[in-house]
């Protein structure tokens with residue numbers, strides 16, 4: 169395994185990780201350790217190029233700095249990506265090689281699950297480094313963060329609905345969900361229990377078919393989800409899906425979901441606002457997962473109480489952001505970024 173530092177003007181540290189024996193190519197980015205050790209998940213995707221993966225890890229690690237600050241955690245922002253298909257390229261040996269790379273940072277970066285990773289994969293990383301969370305076994309093991317992530321998103325959807333329509337009741341409300349993976353599936357379960365009607369999509373036809381059966385959901389092709397007529401659009405798959413091509417198609421009053429980096433650029437937040445669509449900032453809405461992971465990194469003894477307290481505080485933060493955005497007639501994303509930047513500046517002073 170070879171770990172090579174890369175130029176990192178916008179970040180504290182960025183590394184390229186390679187291992188010829190296992191075919192590993194990936195990156196680790198530490199955006200900020202101002203609030204504590206950097207924490208953020210490990211993603212495995214068949215990126216089209218190394219440049220695409222590098223751009224993703226940089227954006228995602230900055231998002232983790234904001235997410236951890238918004239969630240009130242004493243953690244900084246970091247992220248890691250591996251280029252490859254999780255279904256065919258992921259082996260214990262490849263994960264061991266990546267784990268050894270994480271270990272060289274000596275706790276400046278803690279990893280956990282993100283797209284393409286499961287608790288069993290974290291187990292393989294933990295065989296070679298202690299700087300990993302989201303484990304299934306062990307004294308402070310916190311397991312799969314997805315159910316808590318989905319709870320936080322569900323809270324954000326209710327809060328946005330209450331803000332936009334005067335009532336947070338989701339009975340009879342139609343939600344278009346993009347992505348039926350770990351987060352999307354748990355979210356659909358909660359929405360369905362609350363009486364919401366679901367329109368779903370995924371690139372995996374099997375998951376769509378299961379959602380039709382489990383939730384009585386209507387289904388559309390992946391490229392049709394943007395134009396779906398619904399009250400709420402909940403992106404729970406990939407980033408960058410709110411952009412100049414998709415925003416004009418939207419047929420909803422609210423966008424609130426769990427995917428990271430939903431806005432292709434900050435201008436897209438303004439474009440949503442100009443269309444009168446309320447956007448619940450992603451890094452606040454999806455903070456539940458890192459709250460759950462934090463119980464393991466911080467070795468919290470009463471994990472359930474910690475999670476409940478932080479989820480409640482996160483919801484209050486979302487409410488405050490939406491209220492301020494309304495008062496200032498601006499987009500909530502800009503308010504959310506300013507809020508966490510002010511919080512970090514206060515901490516640094």
Ligand code: NAD
Pocket residue numbers: 281282283284313314315317346347348349350351352369370371372375390404405406407426427428454455457458
């Ligand atoms: P996952 O890999 O389990 O699920 C992603 C799903 O999206 C899969 O079913 C996949 O087939 C589908 N998908 C991929 N591209 C798609 C497309 N173009 N259109 C429709 N569907 C598509 O991942 P996950 O853990 O559910 O995470 C989903 C999103 O939430 C990611 O952006 C992730 O970074 C974010 N997130 C996850 C957590 C967590 O706890 N898992 C926490 C915070 C944020």
